Amino acid sequence: MKSGLFPLPQVRFPASVDSIGQHIALGYEIWASCETMGCNHTVRLNLVFMAKYLGARHGARPQDLKPYFYCPNCREAGRDDRRIGFTHYACTAPHSLVEFACSDQQLAKAG
Numbered sequence: 154m155k156s157g158l159f160p161l162p163q164v165r166f167p168a169s170v171d172s173i174g175q176h177i178a179l180g181y182e183i184w185a186s187c188e189t190m191g192c193n194h195t196v197r198l199n200l201v202f203m204a205k206y207l208g209a210r211h212g213a214r215p216q217d218l219k220p221y222f223y224c225p226n227c228r229e230a231g232r233d234d235r236r237i238g239f240t241h242y243a244c245t246a247p248h249s250l251v252e253f254a255c256s257d258q259q260l261a262k263a264g
């Protein structure tokens with residue numbers, strides 16, 4: 154089968170999850186939050202879109218992502234709009250539940 158949007162990088166163990174593509178491959182999420190007092194504007198990053206735009210091998214550490222983000226609420230209010238923090242989340246329920254994987258395998262055998 155031909156690849157889809159872009160090739161995902163290989164993930165070796167012990168895992169060092171540094172790139173956008175590795176985050177996608179492992180089901181990780183990144184959320185960006187404005188750190189200005191009283192703002193707390195927060196968004197979930199669309200990693201597939203970012204990989205398409207920046208490349209799957211682009212870094213996903215805060216220093217790699219910061220140049221691309223600003224807070225629109227703070228910009229509109231005339232405050233410092235570049236105080237952005239990033240939170241990385243590992244793949245968790247319901248995506249990582251084993252019972253879903255089992256039921257998917259059973260469906261594949263049946264169908």
Ligand SMILES: [Zn+2]
Nearest residue numbers: 187192224227
């Ligand atoms: Zn803000």
